[in-house]
Amino acid sequence: MSHPRIFARPVPNTAELTLAEVINRLRRHQDHLDLCRAMRLDTAPAASFEINDPADIDAFGHFLDECLGDDISDATAQTELRLRHRAERFIVARAAAIKTQIEPLRTEDRGAVRGALGRGRFGGVTSRDRMHEILADLHARAPWMAPAATAVMRAMNRATTAGPAPFQAPPMILIGGQGIGKSRWARDIARAFNVPAIDVDIGAANGAVFVLSGTERGWGSATPGRVVRTILMTHIVNPIVIVDEVDKIPNVIGTARGGSLPGAAEVLKSMIEPTTARAWTCPCLQLPVDLTRVSWIMTTNSLGGIPEPLLDRCLVVRIPDPTPDHLRLVAAGKIADMIADPDLRRDLLGMIGGLLDDRQAAGKRTSLRQVMRMIDRIDTALDLVRQN
Structure with missing residues (x-):
């Protein structure tokens, strides 16, 4: 290749x-x-x-x-x-x-x-059969993320028609409840396909516009954005960029002098749109970078704050809440990694299952994040017992 x-x-x-x-x-x-x-x-x-x-x-x-x-x-x-x-x-x-x-x-x-120069390379080059195995393994660990995994599988099925191909996914927005593991799933995809994962938090200062684009040449602190910087460091041209809380993305940002600059929405649109991504000019390097092979996975709890031009360029994937059985499955895997004693594992899973049942009976929603927090508390308590 x-x-x-x-x-x-x-x-x-x-x-x-x-x-x-x-x-x-x-x-x-x-x-x-x-x-x-x-x-x-x-x-x-x-x-x-x-x-x-x-x-x-x-x-x-x-x-x-x-x-x-x-x-x-x-x-x-x-x-x-x-x-x-x-x-x-x-x-x-x-x-x-x-x-x-x-x-x-x-x-x-x-x-x-x-x-x-001359050292660009693809990450995640895989055959169709191997791609199906990877996605099946991810599905076993997070079955509620099946709609997102299906979108990736369709893109990779097309890419691998003629043989092994690098990882690629369409620009997608994962919409679902808080704490259900959308960003975690995106990082798991990157890890499974062995491509870099680039985290961008839109809630950061200036709506993360400079994290995405970098700062313009001429400033003392000028630096390429996180996407270009990662490609330059790894030489891998198809990383996954994970944009959290994309519903908070600003169209414009204010300057210290009372003016305004294009916000992260405009920058992100230019990095995703194929015609501009093919030769996207890095403000710091002032060189055209080819971003057409980058995969974009954005997460949100609501579509309300996302500009229409950005929505039009992305596949919107609705993710359901994990069921209690899904949460038990995750808890079982985490506790198995933490604890060797089968009797203690069974007792702890029974305790977590009881808490999940009680919350469901009371009509309370339980997120993956809450289950992970329960397990972290259990881990902390076990550490204290071991120390004493």
Whole structure:
């Protein structure tokens, strides 16, 4: 699988290469084109040739064409001298692009960007069968989250039609009662598919707008937002961003001088919308970042405060409250992890089950968060007993 872009064009998508490496890459590219011609497949894309190299040959070819202005695929036989001249021109053109676009950055940002060129990779690459196993395991632990798991399964079924594919999910808003484990489920999905999870709390200062977008170059504290920063650190282009309390998202935020700036709603919309996400400009780096492979899972208790343009871009998934049986299942799993003694486990589960029954009989709602709090209290009490 070729290496996906972290930055959109015109930022180069190749790691730094020696002259010999570029010549070798060009020679392989030309050999493939010659093979295609011999097989009467003149229109076959170069990317169909699996070279197992650390850079994307398709992007490499595009960048050559953009920088050098002529077409490597013309039918004229390439001599070694022409390959060498072409490689030299590529190295010069790449250096010029780097100088123009990356040299103005601060030293630490420059190093992160240089280190990411040509090193983008997918997380969560899995087969359809393995994907079904992962989702089945998650369903066994949180069956009330089935509507959200179904949305992921549909997206991954489409993605894995032709074979293993990276994790992806549509932008979705999970709406359900408080404390039922919506955010926890999203983190479990990220962990199960081995992709980074990026937590964004809309209730934070300024509605988390700077957490999402970062701060603009020129400020002393300028820094990329959490999404771009995570991609630069991990080189994984398909993290999951978990946005909590999205119903509190502001359209605008006030400034110290009485003015206003676009709020997190506008920023989030631009990061989700495919046409703008394809080359989303990071305010700090002033470089176009490709966010099209990022998965967005937002949580809310109500749709009331969510702007219509954001709702229109997301799949709304309604999550029911877990039943008492679901809560018993979660409690059994947690207590089994905590306690080895089967008799003590049985007694504690009986106690928790009794509390759940009493609350249900009284018409009281019990959330997953409350059950987890009960178990934490039990754990604390057991620690005190052990210490004494």
